[in-house]
Amino acid sequence: xxxxxxxxxxxxxxxxxxxxxxxxxxxxxxxxxxxxxxxxxxxxxxxxxxxxxxxxxxxxxxxxxxxxxxxxxxxxxxxxxxxxxxxxxxxxxxxxxxxxxxxxxxxxxxxxxxxxxxxxxxxxxxxxxxxxxxxxxxxxxxxxxxxxxxxxxxxxxxxxxxxxxxxxxxxxxxxxxxxxxxxxxxxxxxxxxxxxxxxxxxxxxxxxxxxxxxxxxxx
Numbered sequence: 001x002x003x004x005x006x007x008x009x010x011x012x013x014x015x016x017x018x019x020x021x022x023x024x025x026x027x028x029x030x031x032x033x034x035x036x037x038x039x040x041x042x043x044x045x046x047x048x049x050x051x052x053x054x055x056x057x058x059x060x061x062x063x064x065x066x067x068x069x070x071x072x073x074x075x076x077x078x079x080x081x082x083x084x085x086x087x088x089x090x091x092x093x094x095x096x097x098x099x100x101x102x103x104x105x106x107x108x109x110x111x112x113x114x115x116x117x118x119x120x121x122x123x124x125x126x127x128x129x130x131x132x133x134x135x136x137x138x139x140x141x142x143x144x145x146x147x148x149x150x151x152x153x154x155x156x157x158x159x160x161x162x163x164x165x166x167x168x169x170x171x172x173x174x175x176x177x178x179x180x181x182x183x184x185x186x187x188x189x190x191x192x193x194x195x196x197x198x199x200x201x202x203x204x205x206x207x208x209x210x211x212x213x214x215x216x217x218x219x
Contacts, residue, residue, distance in 0.1 A: 001025050001026060001027060002026045002027070002069035002070060002191075003026070003027045003029055003047075003067055003068045003069050003070075004021055004026050004027070004028050004029060004068065004069065004070050004071075004072060004191060005029045005031055005064065005065050005068035005070070005071045005072070005106070006018070006028055006029065006030050006031060006046075006071075006072045006074055007031050007051070007053065007061075007071065007072065007073045007074060007075050007093065007097050008031075008053070008073070008074040008075025008076065008093075009028075009029075009030025009031045009032045009037075009041060009046065009048070009074075010030065010032045010034075010037045010040070010041060011074050011075060011076070012158075012160070012180050013074050013112060013158075013180045013183050013184050013187070014030065014072075014074045014184075015040075015041075015044060016163075016180055016181045016183075016184035016185075017072070017074070017184040017187055017188060018030065018041065018044040018045050018046040019044050019045050020184055020185060020187075020188040021045075021188055021191070022044075022045035024188060024191075024192060026191070027047060028044075028045060028046040028047070029046065029047045029048075029049060029067075029068060030046040030047065030048050030049075031049055031050075031051040031064050032048060032049075032050065032051065033050065033051065033052045033053065033055075034050075035050065049064050050064075051064040053075055053088075053089055053093040053096075054085075054088040054089060054092070054093070056096075057096065058095075058096040058099035058100045058103065059100070059103070060100075061096045061097055061099070061100025061101075061103075061104075062099075062100040062101075062103035062104040063104075064100070065100055065101055065104040065106050066104055068104070068106050069106065069108065070106065070108035070109070070110065070191055071097060071100075071101045071106055071108070071109045071110070072109075072110045072111075072112070072187060072191070073093070073094050073097045073109070073110070073111045073112065073139075074112045074187075075089055075090070075093050075094075076089060076090050076112070077089040077090050077132070077135075081128065082128065083127050083128055083131040086128070086131035086132045086134075086135040087131065087135060089135075090132065090135035090136055090139060091134075091135035091136075091138055091139050094111065094139035094142065094143065095139065095142055097109075098142060098143055098146050098148065101148060102146070102147070102148065107148055107149045108148070108149045108191070108197070109143065109146075109148040109149065109150045109151075110150070110151045110152075110153065110187060110190055110191060111139065111140065111143050111150065111151070111152050111153070112153055112155065112183065112187070113136045113139065113140050113152050113153065113154045113155075114132075114133070114136045114154055114155065115154045115155060115156045115173075115175055115202050115203070115204070116133075116154070116175060116202075117133050117134075117136040117137040117140065117154070118137055118140075121133055121134070140152050140154075140200070144200070149194075149197035149198070150197065150198065151190050151196045151197060151198075151199050151200070151201075152199075152200040152201070153183065153186060153187065153190065153201055153203050154200065154201065154202045154203060155178045155183050155202075155203045155204070156175050156176045156177055156178050156202070156203065156204040156205075157175075157176070157177045157178070158177075158178065158179070158180050158183065159177050159178070159179050159180070160179070160180060161179045161181075162179065162181065163179055163181035163182050163185065164179060164182055164205060165182065165185065165209055165210055166182075166205070166206055166207050166208055166209055166210070166213075167182050167185075167186060167203060167204065167205060167206045167208060167210055167213050168202075168203070168204050168205070168206030168207070168208065168213070169186065169201050169202070169203050169206075169208075169213040169214065169216070169217045170201060170202060170217055171200065171201060171202070171217075172202060173202040173203075173204055174204070175204065176204035176205055176206075177204065177205055178203055178204045178205045179205065182203075182205065182210070183203060185210045186203055186210055186213070186214065189210050189211055189214045190214060193214055193218065195218050196214070196217075196218060199217065199218070201217055
């Protein structure tokens with residue numbers, strides 16, 4: 001059994017992930033900023049620790065990761081909202097998670113990013129969307145440059161549709177939608193696959209069962 005610390009532990013993808021980790025024999029450790037989330041998360045099988053992504057420093061992240069065997073960075077300010085939160089959550093939250101994992105001796109690190117963020121941002125892009133793309137791009141670059149055993153998943157447009165259990169996963173796939181539940185299923189599969197370290201994959205809905213898609217991406 002492994003303990004998997006999930007930054008952004010009350011997020012929509014994370015709430016799908018916790019029971020999947022339990023099914024695989026792991027202990028999900030949801031890191032959240034509000035005590036009010038505890039009951040909901042414990043009902044999903046997660047343990048809970050408090051962590052203010054925006055307000056605390058890398059040392060606090062390291063303390064929150066104590067005893068964990070892997071970290072999943074699933075936090076995000078989303079494509080809407082204000083520009084500042086793209087920096088404080090999507091970028092700085094990831095950077096503090098990377099530093100905290102290194103300080104805590106947690107080598108395995110899986111990050112949820114977004115498809116296409118390395119492409120140039122078109123003229124006329126809204127400031128919020130530009131900030132979101134740039135934050136994800138820079139967070140991914142920082143993780144790739146680290147000495148952690150990292151994996152980066154870059155989903156397409158996220159939906160709340162029911163899980164399909166079927167995806168398209170690869171180093172470069174066409175843009176498309178993918179359910180949050182299917183993203184969580186791929187995360188769970190990747191965490192159980194050590195050979196996925198140093199892999200960066202795009203992820204959209206598809207026709208291939210999740211386990212088979214992960215095996216094929218590793219081939």
